[in-house]
Each structure stands twice: as C-alpha cells, then as structure tokens.
Amino acid sequence: MAKIKSFEELKKIKDQVQxxxxxxxxxxxxxxxxxxxxxMATCGIASGARExxxxxxxxxxxxxxxxxxxxxxxxxxxxxxxPTIEVTTPGKExxxxxxxxxxxxxxxxxxxxIKGELVDGIIPMxxxxxxx
Amino acid sequence: xxxxTMHMLVCSGTGCKxxxxxxxxxxxxxxxxxxxxxxxxxxxKTGCFGFCEKGPVVKILPDNTFYVQVTPDDAEEIVNxxxxxGRKVERLLFVDPKTEKMVSDSKKMDFYKKQLRIALRNxxxxxxxxxxxxIARDGYHALGMALTEMTPQDVIKVVKxxxxxxxxxxxxxxxxxxxxxxxxxxxxxxxxxxxDEGDPGAFMDRSILEGDPHSVVEAxxxxxxxxxxxxxxxxxxxxYPLAIKRxxxxxxxxxxxxxxxxxxxxxGFDFDIELTFGAGAFVCGEETAxxxxxxxxxxxxxxxxxxxxxSGYWGKPTNVNNVETFANVPVILLKGADWFSSIGSExxxxxxxxxxxxxxxxxxxxxVPMGTTLREVIYDIGGGIKDGKKFKAVQTGGPSGGCLTxxxxxxxxxxxxxxxxxxxMGSGGMIVMDEDDCMPAVAKFYLEFxxxxxxxxxxxxxxxxxxxxxLLELITDGKGKMEHLDELKRLSRxxxxxxxxxLGQTAPNPVLSTxxxxxxxxxxxxxxxxxxxxxxxxxxxxIISEAKCVGCxxxxxxxxxxxxxxxxxxxxxxxxAKCIKCGACxxxxxxxxxxxx
Amino acid sequence: MVANIQLTEEKFQELExxxxxLPTTKGELIRVLHKAQNIxxxxxxxxxxxxAKKLDVPTAKVFGxxxxxxxxxxxxxxxNDIAICLGTACYVRGAEKILDAIKKEINxxxxxxxxxxxxxxxxxxxxxxxxxxxxxxxxxKVYGRITPDMVKGIIDNYR
Numbered sequence: 001m002a003k004i005k006s007f008e009e010l011k012k013i014k015d016q017v018q019x020x021x022x023x024x025x026x027x028x029x030x031x032x033x034x035x036x037x038x039x040m041a042t043c044g045i046a047s048g049a050r051e052x053x054x055x056x057x058x059x060x061x062x063x064x065x066x067x068x069x070x071x072x073x074x075x076x077x078x079x080x081x082x083p084t085i086e087v088t089t090p091g092k093e094x095x096x097x098x099x100x101x102x103x104x105x106x107x108x109x110x111x112x113x114i115k116g117e118l119v120d121g122i123i124p125m126x127x128x129x130x131x132x
Numbered sequence: 133x134x135x136x137t138m139h140m141l142v143c144s145g146t147g148c149k150x151x152x153x154x155x156x157x158x159x160x161x162x163x164x165x166x167x168x169x170x171x172x173x174x175x176x177k178t179g180c181f182g183f184c185e186k187g188p189v190v191k192i193l194p195d196n197t198f199y200v201q202v203t204p205d206d207a208e209e210i211v212n213x214x215x216x217x218g219r220k221v222e223r224l225l226f227v228d229p230k231t232e233k234m235v236s237d238s239k240k241m242d243f244y245k246k247q248l249r250i251a252l253r254n255x256x257x258x259x260x261x262x263x264x265x266x267i268a269r270d271g272y273h274a275l276g277m278a279l280t281e282m283t284p285q286d287v288i289k290v291v292k293x294x295x296x297x298x299x300x301x302x303x304x305x306x307x308x309x310x311x312x313x314x315x316x317x318x319x320x321x322x323x324x325x326x327x328d329e330g331d332p333g334a335f336m337d338r339s340i341l342e343g344d345p346h347s348v349v350e351a352x353x354x355x356x357x358x359x360x361x362x363x364x365x366x367x368x369x370x371x372y373p374l375a376i377k378r379x380x381x382x383x384x385x386x387x388x389x390x391x392x393x394x395x396x397x398x399x400g401f402d403f404d405i406e407l408t409f410g411a412g413a414f415v416c417g418e419e420t421a422x423x424x425x426x427x428x429x430x431x432x433x434x435x436x437x438x439x440x441x442x443s444g445y446w447g448k449p450t451n452v453n454n455v456e457t458f459a460n461v462p463v464i465l466l467k468g469a470d471w472f473s474s475i476g477s478e479x480x481x482x483x484x485x486x487x488x489x490x491x492x493x494x495x496x497x498x499x500v501p502m503g504t505t506l507r508e509v510i511y512d513i514g515g516g517i518k519d520g521k522k523f524k525a526v527q528t529g530g531p532s533g534g535c536l537t538x539x540x541x542x543x544x545x546x547x548x549x550x551x552x553x554x555x556x557m558g559s560g561g562m563i564v565m566d567e568d569d570c571m572p573a574v575a576k577f578y579l580e581f582x583x584x585x586x587x588x589x590x591x592x593x594x595x596x597x598x599x600x601x602x603l604l605e606l607i608t609d610g611k612g613k614m615e616h617l618d619e620l621k622r623l624s625r626x627x628x629x630x631x632x633x634x635l636g637q638t639a640p641n642p643v644l645s646t647x648x649x650x651x652x653x654x655x656x657x658x659x660x661x662x663x664x665x666x667x668x669x670x671x672x673x674x675i676i677s678e679a680k681c682v683g684c685x686x687x688x689x690x691x692x693x694x695x696x697x698x699x700x701x702x703x704x705x706x707x708x709a710k711c712i713k714c715g716a717c718x719x720x721x722x723x724x725x726x727x728x729x
Numbered sequence: 730m731v732a733n734i735q736l737t738e739e740k741f742q743e744l745e746x747x748x749x750x751l752p753t754t755k756g757e758l759i760r761v762l763h764k765a766q767n768i769x770x771x772x773x774x775x776x777x778x779x780x781a782k783k784l785d786v787p788t789a790k791v792f793g794x795x796x797x798x799x800x801x802x803x804x805x806x807x808x809n810d811i812a813i814c815l816g817t818a819c820y821v822r823g824a825e826k827i828l829d830a831i832k833k834e835i836n837x838x839x840x841x842x843x844x845x846x847x848x849x850x851x852x853x854x855x856x857x858x859x860x861x862x863x864x865x866x867x868x869x870k871v872y873g874r875i876t877p878d879m880v881k882g883i884i885d886n887y888r
Contacts (some may be wrong), residue, residue, distance in 0.1 A: 005398045007276035018263040027193030057135045072137045074218025109145030147855040150871035184860030333817035335857035428758035430797040489818030489859035543757045676791030
C-alpha cells in the first residue's frame, strides 16, 4: 500500500473503494431504489446473463446512477427468453424483460431506469418474486 | 474485477463465533465457489449485528434478508436456494413472536426498528479487517478534515458543542476533558483509550473493537491533534484475543496508509498508537488506577486532583476516554455538533449502546437514542421477558449501579435519571431479571464481586465491602436479623462517603437500590424465613399439597433423608427438620403436588 | 501437563531474551509477566524471582502485581482448563448451579487443578456470548445454554 499524502488523496481512495460497500449501503435503503434483478441460473448464465449484468453495473456506474441497484436472482422460468431481467420501481409492479442484449440493456437504463418509461420486450408476469 | 451483486455478511462477533460462525463462512464460500459465483457473490465476516439471541446471523444484501440461528450445514441450502434459485430459505427467517409471521427484512424487525446506530454504525456492515471498507464509509475523513481545515480549538469546540459525554460510566463532558488536557503544556502528552471492560455482563466496547476498530484509531488521532499529543495507548484486556487481533491489524494498516505515524496526510502531524495489555482488574476502569497499571504497577487508584489531564501517564498530561466515547467522535466531526446534539435528551446527547442480557427474549447489543424509555428497550426491542414470566427489575451500571423496577418502566434513560433512581449509566450493561430472581441474592452477587475486585488500598472499601457481603450472606442464609438491615444501610452510607475511588463509592449501590425497591423481600427473608423468589436454598420449603397428593409414594422412595412420611393412597407430609432441600421429590412428583415456597 | 510445568533452562532463556529485547524495562513489569505466563503456563516463585532480578525490582513488588491481577496465576492450569462465565447475564441464567455441578464432577474448586493435572477451573467475568448464557469454555471451545445435567457429558469428552 502506498502512503496517503494528502486529504485529497484519501478522498480519491474513497471514490475508488466506494463500490466495496456501496451495494450494502444501498441495501439499507432498498425500498426506495429501483431494483434490477438479473436471472442468474444456469440457463441464464449460458445465454450470457453474466455479461449483461456486468455491462449494466459498469454502465450505471459510469453514468453515475445512484437510485438503482443491480442484483441477481435465480431462474424466473422464462427459459425461452434468457437472459431475462426484472426491473422493480418502488411502489410499482415489477416488469420483466426477455432476450436482453447489451443494446436492450442500455435502452432499459436510459429509458426505464432514468426516465421511468417502459421499453419493448416486456414479458407478461406469470410468477411471483422472492418478496411475495 | 469482480462485479459483486450480492454480499453475504456473516457475523463474527464473539457470540456468533462461539457458535461456529467461522465454519458457516467457510461453507458459504465453498458452495458459492461450487456454483461458480465467486465473481458475483462476496462472502465476508463482519462485526456484531447485535441480535446475539438468534445468532449466528447471516445477512444477505442488497435484498436485506436476515437469516437467524444458521448452522454450518445450512450453508449449502442458502447458496442453492437464495443465490441460485432466488428463493428465500423460509425456515431460517426470523419469526416475529407477536404476529408469528416471518420477517425477512431486518429493518422491519422490532429489534432494529427503535435502534439508532451511531457508535455501531459500521458494526455488521463492513469487514473490520479491511481498511478500504472503512474508508469507503468516510473513514479517516474526519481526521483529514480536522488536520486540514480545523484548528485544535475548532475540534474541541465541535466536541464540546455536540454534548458528548463519557460513555464509560460517570458521563463527564468529553470536549471539556479534551480542552483541559490541551491547555496543560508539556513536552509529551498521551491519549489513552480505556478498553478494559471489566463490568460483568457487558460487551459493548469489545464489540466495537471487533466490528469497527478503525473508528477508535481515527478518533484517538483526532483527540491527539486537539490536545497536542503524539502518542496514543490502548489499554485492553488480555482476555479479548479477537479484539486485540483486529485492533492490531487496524493499527498496522493505518500505518501502511500513512494514517498513523509521521506526517499524517502531509500535514506534519505525527501520531501513533500502541497497545498495553491489562491483566484483569475491575478497578482499572478508574482512570488513575488504569494509568498505574499501564506503568506496570498494581492498578490502585490515587486521589484526584491531580487529574490525569494535568499529571497522568508518567506524570504527563493524559486524556482517558473509553471505546464507545471515541467511536462517536468521527461521525460528530463529519455531521456536525448540531446533528449530534439534536439526538437524545436535554442533558444527555446522542445514543448509548447497551448489552441487553438476562431473562429477556432478545439478548443482544443495542444502540438507542438517550431518553428512550426502559419499556421500549425491554418490550419493543428486547421482545419482553423470557418464558412469559413477570418483569421484576433491570440492573444497569453493573456492580456500581442499581436496579430499576416496574415503576421506572416509563422513565427516559439518561445519565441524570439513572442517578436519580440510585443507579447509574455505567458502561452499559443492562441485565433483566424476572420474578424468579431474588434481589438480596443479586445484591450479594455484586458485593461478592466488588469485595473480590477491591484493590485493598482504602479501608472503607476493603473491609466495608467484605462486611456488606457477609451481612447479605446471613440474610440469604436465613440467619438475618432486623438490625442487620440498619447495619447494611449505615455501612453503605459510610462506604459511599469515605471510599477513595469510584469503585468503593458506588459499591453499596446494588444494596441500597434493592433495599429501596424490594424492602419487602428483605423482610420476608428475615421475618418469615422465606425467599419469595424461591432462590435461596436455605430458605426454601418443599410442601406437599394435601389436595393434589394421591399418595403414590414416589417421593418417599427418592427422598435421601427419609423426611417424607405417609400411608399409601393418603396425602404425604414432609418433615421440614429432616428435609435438606435437595429437590428430588419435587422433580419426581407427577401430580405437581409438591411446591417450593 | 507434566511437560507444561517444567521450569526448563530454555524457557528461562526465552524469557531473558524477551526482556533483553525491550528498549526499556521501565514500566514493563506487566508486559514481562504476560510473556512469562505465556512461556511457563503459570508464575511460580522461581519465575517471579527471576523477573525481579532481571528488571531490578524487589521480588515483593513482582508478587504484589502477580496477586493483584486475576489473569496471572501461581498455580499451573490443567490440561483442560474449564472456564465458567460468572458475569451477571450468566448468573441470572443459573451459572452458579453449573459451577456447583462442575465442582462436584471433578472435585476441585475455582482456581484449583486436579491432582492428575487433567482439569482446572477458572471463573471469568463475561465472555460476551450472553445470548448463549450460561456459558462455559473448555480450552477455546465454547459451550452455551448449558444445564447442570449436561456438565458430566461435556467433561467426559475430555477424560
């Protein structure tokens, strides 16, 4: 470890390590955040869910989006439409997108997460989520 | 780099560690690796979550799922169900005893709802062995701010204005203490952290050191800056191996980062910390005794003045604060004096950490705003008395404190109110007692403790505590006389007035406060030869109920002294002169015909 | 056990090396005694005299410090040290009855060691596992929520 030579340097380190606890801090406030759950069961991962998830995390970090959190869940049952992601806005019903590509993921972030507008590719809900 | 989307936090405070939480962590790691999820799921050990009653605890974030009483064997199911399949493991969720519903979100549990965690802000949230996680939570920012933007006087002013008072017992204003130490010029001054938690039944300070050691390190450096000290010393119990290990690691990492040592953050301020090990002596909680112990001597107190702020460690100005007091400091600097002083009651600001234990449903470590009532603590947070019994008293302040009773349930808890009730804040042990606890016996328990821990230097304490405990012994043995009660009162007053230090001056508190609140119980022991709680063996009487006894003779056969007589199928009687109160008949009787009185 | 209590020359040398490594011996008596107890397992008169000589302080002072602190012991601990928590939380949940059961089971009192060196009993104030009260420790292993009739079974594990 290099020595921290000024208060400014300490602040920079904080920005770099923020992600270590950012997820936990968000968890303390989860009810007020938009939750994006990526289905990360075997079939999801095989269809590229891991790449989509990482892409979304990176994209949201680079855009500085603070009011949403990306987490993972198990199989949602839409095997024909993997990768699938579920977006839950506080106080609203969850929305599920199927066949998510990077382009679609970007669209979801730009339109749904930031502006609150739904985009194409929604799968009608047939299952119950972890909280119900 | 791994993009974690899920964190599994495993409590590794002493309570949960005692119940194999390390093995839980290892198993979780193993199954996460087997599921090929090591880049998404991070398993880590944190400090105490506080909910010790239901430990070991595993918390999963960000969905805030709180699993209780987890065993190492449950790890596989948690990973398979929660992580892979996205379903909660319902059998491990906490069940609210009132509604009998499962609660998965810890924020919605009664235990946490009324709590406000300031000193414990990072406990159970960060990995205490990882300095980066502390920095991510604004760690060392208060120190950086103090060194670059504030004068030592500014720092003292903020601490003074915040109203922070010593959390170790007496409640002396912390800012004022720092100010006095800063005004005494010397070539060397010392900052001392008292981590010698000797109060039986208290584990707050240890939990902070285990869960968030950097907060204490940072605060000590801030204190050093404000008073002009360059050396910090932590006086810590050798019996706290885990806390020592975490603190040593924290100090080492802080040095590596240049947050301790020479020229901290390029500001020219030097400060370093070393550990000194105590060897187990309750009296060392007293400042002057602690300082003598740090000098390698017997931990005997000396008269004040001179106060340590003038002449302390090796005769130099020394400021002593306890762990919890220090843990509050960084947040106060960052959030401001106004924020802190807006919490709490009129004269007691901020929060207090309590170790809630005894006959209560939710044993644990809690932090509540000053001024919270005892009722809220016991019934809302603590979940009420164990096994549906009746609440009798709560003991605060350990051996120096006293008992609060049913009448005090709605008293807001703060320094002044506790003193007015004949108790004190102490370090924060809070032991709940129910109808089965005998108050003279509890007083005896504490007096035996102070008698043993009295350093022997002054006579009132050395001899006085011995006499007090002898008198209590007579009473609980059934040999008490009414004049013994007068004697207890008189002696207590003398000790309070004449003992040298806090240990002796407060030693009679458990006697006086139990006599005040439970006078009837003392009388029952003496006049009726009876222990209402049924605890004092010598005063117990086993009695056979004529109505319930069917004359099965089972008790006759187990009685070792042939004290039970009677004919078959007729009610039996116990000869009290022969009975040795072994309880064998009581255990044997199938008809609940034998009662203890 | 037997190996544990031997006051061998090497042990004295180890202690001496530690004392010599200290920059100053001023105020370091307790630190040296911690080390000594760590090396020898206990602090018999011979060790106290040795420490006194090395630090150039009266033996009476060393004895005074050793007897003052509960952590220091002049009796060697047993192979299995049974430490019982007598903190208030454990007390109200019946620690005294547990202690009585332990005493009865191995026939020694607190601070004593069995003649065969197998067991010793120590009392301590609060382990911090109040949720598990009453608690005993055998060596490093913690046993929680115990009742008097569990005592025999626990001790039998170490016989």
